[in-house]
Amino acid sequence: MTKVSKTGKFLGVFALAMINVSLICSLRGLPTMAEYGLTVVFFLLVSIILFLIPVSLVSAELATGWPKQGGIYRWVKEAFGEKWGFAAIVLQWVQNLVFYPTALAATAAVIAYMFNPALASNKYYTLAVIIVVYWLALIINLRGMKISGKITSIGTLLGIIFPGVILIVLGMVWVFSGQDLAIPITAKGFIPNLLDLDNYILLTGMFLFFAGMEVSGVHAKEVKNPTKDYPKAIFSSGIIVAGIFLLGSLAIALIIPASEISLTAGIMQTYTAVLDKFSIGWVVPLIAILAAPGMIVQVSSWIAGPSRGLLVTAEQGDLPPFFHKMNKNNMPVNIMIVQGVLVSIISLIFILMPSVSSSFWILTALAAILYLTVYVIMFAAAIKLKYSKPNVPRPYAVPGGKIGMWIVAGIGILACLSAIFFGFFPPSQLSTGDIGRYEGFLIIGFLVLASIPFVIYAFKKDSWKKKIRVD
Numbered sequence: 001m002t003k004v005s006k007t008g009k010f011l012g013v014f015a016l017a018m019i020n021v022s023l024i025c026s027l028r029g030l031p032t033m034a035e036y037g038l039t040v041v042f043f044l045l046v047s048i049i050l051f052l053i054p055v056s057l058v059s060a061e062l063a064t065g066w067p068k069q070g071g072i073y074r075w076v077k078e079a080f081g082e083k084w085g086f087a088a089i090v091l092q093w094v095q096n097l098v099f100y101p102t103a104l105a106a107t108a109a110v111i112a113y114m115f116n117p118a119l120a121s122n123k124y125y126t127l128a129v130i131i132v133v134y135w136l137a138l139i140i141n142l143r144g145m146k147i148s149g150k151i152t153s154i155g156t157l158l159g160i161i162f163p164g165v166i167l168i169v170l171g172m173v174w175v176f177s178g179q180d181l182a183i184p185i186t187a188k189g190f191i192p193n194l195l196d197l198d199n200y201i202l203l204t205g206m207f208l209f210f211a212g213m214e215v216s217g218v219h220a221k222e223v224k225n226p227t228k229d230y231p232k233a234i235f236s237s238g239i240i241v242a243g244i245f246l247l248g249s250l251a252i253a254l255i256i257p258a259s260e261i262s263l264t265a266g267i268m269q270t271y272t273a274v275l276d277k278f279s280i281g282w283v284v285p286l287i288a289i290l291a292a293p294g295m296i297v298q299v300s301s302w303i304a305g306p307s308r309g310l311l312v313t314a315e316q317g318d319l320p321p322f323f324h325k326m327n328k329n330n331m332p333v334n335i336m337i338v339q340g341v342l343v344s345i346i347s348l349i350f351i352l353m354p355s356v357s358s359s360f361w362i363l364t365a366l367a368a369i370l371y372l373t374v375y376v377i378m379f380a381a382a383i384k385l386k387y388s389k390p391n392v393p394r395p396y397a398v399p400g401g402k403i404g405m406w407i408v409a410g411i412g413i414l415a416c417l418s419a420i421f422f423g424f425f426p427p428s429q430l431s432t433g434d435i436g437r438y439e440g441f442l443i444i445g446f447l448v449l450a451s452i453p454f455v456i457y458a459f460k461k462d463s464w465k466k467k468i469r470v471d
Contacts, residue, residue: 010224013232020056020213020237025244027164028106029209031266032364033249035202035258035429037183039192040249043203044242051419052210054412055375056234057398058382058405059214064226065385065394072214072378073312078389079381083457086318088377090453093310095370097339098449100299101347102363104130105356107295109265110163113288117272120265123359127350134347137300138340142331163291164244167267170274171251179277182257197425204423205361207416208368209245214378226396258429263357263364307335317465318457349441358432365423366445372416372423373450379409379416 011019033040062075072092077085108129112119119125175181183189192199213234223229252261252270262269268288275281311332314324327333346363353359385392386405398404424442426432 011222013223013229013236016223016230016233017236017240020233021240023215024210024212024237025160025241026103026209027160027167027248027267028103028264029205030167030245030248031252031261031263032202032205032361033209033245034252034256034261034266035427036192036199036249037253037258038185038189038250039199040253041190041246042192043199043206044246046203047206047210048238048242050411050415051207052213052238053234054379054408054415055211056213056238057231058379058409058412060226060230060234060396061394061398061405062378062382062385063214064396065389065392072374075385076377076381079384080377082316082318083454084377084381086313086316086457087453088374088381089310089313090456091370091374091377091450093307093339094449094452095367095374096302097342097346098363098367098370098445100134100303100343101130101350102360102367103295103299104133105264105350105360106267107133107292107299109262109268109356110288110292110295112265113268113272114285114292117265117268120262120268121356123351123353123356126264126356126359127347130347130350131344133296133299134303134343135340137296137303138336140300141303142327142333142336143329160294162294163267163287164248166287167251167270168244168247170270171247171254174251174255174274174277179255181254183253185254197422198427198429200418200422201425201427204368204372204419205364207419208364208371210241211368211371211375214375230396263360263430303336303339307332307339310335317462318460320456320464354431358430361427361430362432362438362441366442366449369420369423369442369446370449372420376413376416376420379412382409 033044036043063071066074066078071089073085073089075085076088105126108126109120111129112122112125223233248267252266255270255273256266260269268284271284271287272281275283308331310319310323311326313319314332314335323332323335323338325332325334349363350356350359353362382398383405386402398408400407424439426435426438432438
């Protein structure tokens with residue numbers, strides 16, 4: 001519910017919490033989390049405390065202190081100058097190029113269960129669906145934000161809530177009907193082996209699934225009492241998201257043996273196992289028919305945002321004139337087309353890796369490494385601004401002043417750097433093929449993609465700063 005004051009409307013705690021949930025809650029990560037088994041409880045808490053809370057609180061302070069358009073580009077620019085601001089926003093855009101194939105691979109698996117579940121593990125089918133669906137979604141987005149905005153709520157309902165609720169309910173039915181469990185429920189099972197490298201490797205992917213909360217930081221100034229209400233909204237949304245992630249991932253872990261979990265089709269595997277057990281397997285294609293469009297729409301709703309964020313840098317003269325072009329619907333057409341070409345090229349990894357699951361993981365790891373690098377820059381910028389611009393009004397500020405910022409942002413930086421380090425190692429649960437090729441792809445991929453903003457900036461010209469063209 002929205003609160004109203006004499007000066008206008010304010011977001012209530014519940015409304016802001018729901019915004020946060022819609023931004024970061026995605027079901028594509030549940031099969032990966034299910035690999036943890038019962039210890040997912042521990043690692044979800046670690047992700048929330050070491051990553052989600054620091055990102056949320058720091059981005060809220062930055063967003064209320066520098067609320068103008070630009071987001072992370074403006075925050076980092078204020079701290080370290082235009083070059084690093086440009087690097088941060090481009091890296092955020094680049095990681096989305098790697099993210100899209102993983103989201104659409106999960107969508108391809110759902111579509112496969114409409115007519116032939118075996119296709120969910122077919123590399124060529126998965127690649128075809130990724131490319132076709134992505135370009136169709138891009139074309140829709142080129143028609144403008146009005147159309148894209150209308151379908152976002154549909155995507156949230158059909159792509160997250162609907163399949164998520166079904167998954168959790170089926171998991172409860174399986175457990176309480178006395179069916180055999182893939183893992184035993186014991187007190188010892190909740191305690192992780194902290195000497196197992198694989199636990200830390202998978203944690204890198206979990207951090208990525210919690211990413212995106214900085215986007216909601218722009219709403220911190222829209223609550224009546226940012227100091228009290230924003231943290232309440234953060235903790236509320238964190239509990240909701242953690243609950244969905246926990247119950248959903250446990251449903252998969254308790255029903256499907258870890259060695260058989262597909263990172264893209266794990267949810268559909270669970271649907272099939274339970275419904276077949278009760279002789280109503282014919283319902284699975286119907287669920288897929290309803291869920292697939294929602295998942296497609298959910299991905300579609302993310303396509304325009306990063307491109308429009310990059311357009312802010314074009315207005316500052318940080319991108320060549322080619323990227324300044326806008327169509328009649330006020331969409332950055334050339335940026336979006338280049339984005340589509342790069343997504344298509346990156347998606348080719350699905351035919352180079354041993355399996356669909358291994359392709360999904362390596363792209364998840366690369367996206368996480370890139371995004372976590374952006375967060376390291378953001379945390380460092382927040383600390384710097386505490387000293388370089390202490391007099392800028394911040395309706396919401398991280399508790400504890402400079403010391404509080406060092407603690408919160410410092411925890412975030414250490415957590416991100418640790419996850420980046422472990423992200424370069426392949427998990428033993430997956431067959432990733434030759435380790436040299438795996439490591440080579442991640443290292444070269446990171447270096448090439450991370451160098452893009454610095455290469456562009458090195459060739460920057462004064463003539464690039466021109467009025468955005470509308471054709």
